[in-house]
Amino acid sequence: MERIQMYVNGTWVEAKNGDVIEVKNPANGELITTIPRGTEADVNEAVRAARSAFNQKEWVMIKPHERGELLMKVAAKMKNERDELAKLETLDVGKPLTQGYADVDAAIRYFEFYGGAADKVMGETIPIEDGMIDYTVREPVGVTAHIIPWNYPIQIISRSVAAAIATGNTVVVKSAEDTPMTANKMTEYFHELGLPNGVFNHVTGYGHEAGAALCSHPHIQHITFTGSVPTGKTVMKLAAENVVPVTLELGGKSPNIVFSDCDVEKTVETVVRSIIQNAGQTCSAGSRLIIEESFKDQFLEKVVSKFESLKIGPGIEDSDVGPILNKKQFDRILGMIDRAKSDGRLITGGERVLIKGCENGFYIKPTIFDEVPYECEIAQEEVFGPVLTVLTFKDEEEALKLANSTDYGLVTGIWTSNINRAHKLAHSVESGQVFINNYGAGGGVQMPFGGYKRSGFGREKGFIALYNYTQLKNIAIKFQ
Ligand code: NAD
Numbered sequence: 077m078e079r080i081q082m083y084v085n086g087t088w089v090e091a092k093n094g095d096v097i098e099v100k101n102p103a104n105g106e107l108i109t110t111i112p113r114g115t116e117a118d119v120n121e122a123v124r125a126a127r128s129a130f131n132q133k134e135w136v137m138i139k140p141h142e143r144g145e146l147l148m149k150v151a152a153k154m155k156n157e158r159d160e161l162a163k164l165e166t167l168d169v170g171k172p173l174t175q176g177y178a179d180v181d182a183a184i185r186y187f188e189f190y191g192g193a194a195d196k197v198m199g200e201t202i203p204i205e206d207g208m209i210d211y212t213v214r215e216p217v218g219v220t221a222h223i224i225p226w227n228y229p230i231q232i233i234s235r236s237v238a239a240a241i242a243t244g245n246t247v248v249v250k251s252a253e254d255t256p257m258t259a260n261k262m263t264e265y266f267h268e269l270g271l272p273n274g275v276f277n278h279v280t281g282y283g284h285e286a287g288a289a290l291c292s293h294p295h296i297q298h299i300t301f302t303g304s305v306p307t308g309k310t311v312m313k314l315a316a317e318n319v320v321p322v323t324l325e326l327g328g329k330s331p332n333i334v335f336s337d338c339d340v341e342k343t344v345e346t347v348v349r350s351i352i353q354n355a356g357q358t359c360s361a362g363s364r365l366i367i368e369e370s371f372k373d374q375f376l377e378k379v380v381s382k383f384e385s386l387k388i389g390p391g392i393e394d395s396d397v398g399p400i401l402n403k404k405q406f407d408r409i410l411g412m413i414d415r416a417k418s419d420g421r422l423i424t425g426g427e428r429v430l431i432k433g434c435e436n437g438f439y440i441k442p443t444i445f446d447e448v449p450y451e452c453e454i455a456q457e458e459v460f461g462p463v464l465t466v467l468t469f470k471d472e473e474e475a476l477k478l479a480n481s482t483d484y485g486l487v488t489g490i491w492t493s494n495i496n497r498a499h500k501l502a503h504s505v506e507s508g509q510v511f512i513n514n515y516g517a518g519g520g521v522q523m524p525f526g527g528y529k530r531s532g533f534g535r536e537k538g539f540i541a542l543y544n545y546t547q548l549k550n551i552a553i554k555f556q
Pocket of ligand 1: 252286289303
């Protein structure tokens with residue numbers, strides 16, 4: 077496999093210190109490639125290039141629809157190379173191939189959506205008094221920083237970078253040290269398609285080195301960070317030093333609230349999919365099942381049977397459940413499972429699965445804990461693995477209390493045929509997205525996405541995300 081390089085000012089570069097980081101295949105632990113271990117010196121150069129490209133105004137001065145056309149060309153290129161991109165994402169992250177394809181398709185949609193929106197970001201005219209015109213314009217903020225997590229690299233790069241570039245900003249991306257492959261491919265596309273030098277820059281490296289240097293750089297005007305709560309707090313502190321806004325997309329402990337009048341088969345299928353997708357390594361994983369007490373046994377029986385029928389194995393074979401990213405994540409998950417054994421009742425899974433030929437991959441049997449008190453760790457903290465926690469309620473009031481009982485508030489699923497109840501709950505749950513009788517809504521890139529509480533703030537996806545990358549100017553004119 078080719079070595080990956082960083083991309084600064086239209087040129088492929090190594091880290092100034094010559095150091096590299098190894099990237100391994102989660103399916104079997106084999107080395108895939110190496111990336112430069114970028115540090116502050118490399119980040120400084122990338123930000124300088126982005127700043128200089130912004131100041132030259134070439135990108136911001138071209139017609140907005142022409143910026144959009146370039147994004148559309150990226151989308152078309154991705155469509156042509158869909159197979160290669162999906163395989164790369166699977167190789168790098170470990171996820172089943174079908175999920176690799178779904179991620180590539182969503183990434184394509186981001187480029188199409190924001191490409192189409194580039195010439196539709198408008199201001200307002202505001203009535204003041206006769207003899208005056210007052211209007212607003214939305215201007216790009218300047219250089220935007222994008223810090224990417226390892227679990228959905230192609231989607232997460234695409235969702236913020238496409239919006240930032242569409243609105244005339246210049247960007248610096250710091251990809252995740254474990255999963256840089258599709259970020260590198262996207263970089264190749266920008267290069268081939270003739271994006272002006274310095275508009276898109278890609279640095280690689282560790283978070284505490286390259287990531288921290290990027291977030292604390294004084295010439296960055298906005299940071300989009302997607303990752304864990306502790307790192308999000310660090311990023312926010314770094315941003316505060318330079319008074320720079322941040323969009324924080326953090327973790328979750330998302331519930332599926334299930335009533336006995338739900339469509340059972342559909343609900344079982346989605347509850348299972350929402351937690352096993354990407355082996356549970358998903359910010360919006362449906363990691364809590366909050367279910368009507370009297371209905372639990374019959375529903376859970378079906379969920380357990382589905383869990384036990386799932387095929388576990390390498391993503392490239394398109395199994396249902398792929399590997400955990402690496403040993404560090406695996407140990408963390410098994411530690412939480414072990415501690416949970418004294419809090420709740422383990423009803424399936426809870427152990428490592430060894431796959432022949434992939435003995436150095438870390439696979440975990442999909443796991444369910446029942447009879448869990450809501451305040452214990454497994455019901456409160458993000459596991460980031462295929463672990464479902466079951467809680468029960470007697471009435472709507474208790475369901476709501478349980479749903480809102482964590483520090484997180486990313487996504488909530490509500491399953492019932494009683495539309496009044498569904499609406500009432502949807503309005504009361506503390507959650508950035510609510511799905512009634514579905515979960516994920518086909519991955520719709522048009523839907524604003526982001527957290528309540530510690531799941532973060534600011535919204536990505538949808539038209540509203542374009543405003544992250546613009547600043548509003550008010551202009552008042554008095555007739556002479
Ligand atoms: P992480 O916080 O460890 O790392 C995320 C990124 O931040 C990586 O690129 C890392 O190198 C970088 N980083 C680490 N330390 C840094 C520092 N001091 N300064 C700047 N950057 C730094 O998260 P992760 O393990 O890569 O991802 C998993 C987490 O991301 C989970 O909590 C998950 O819920 C969350 N996530 C959220 C969303 C969302 O949209 N809400 C999407 C995907 C993942």
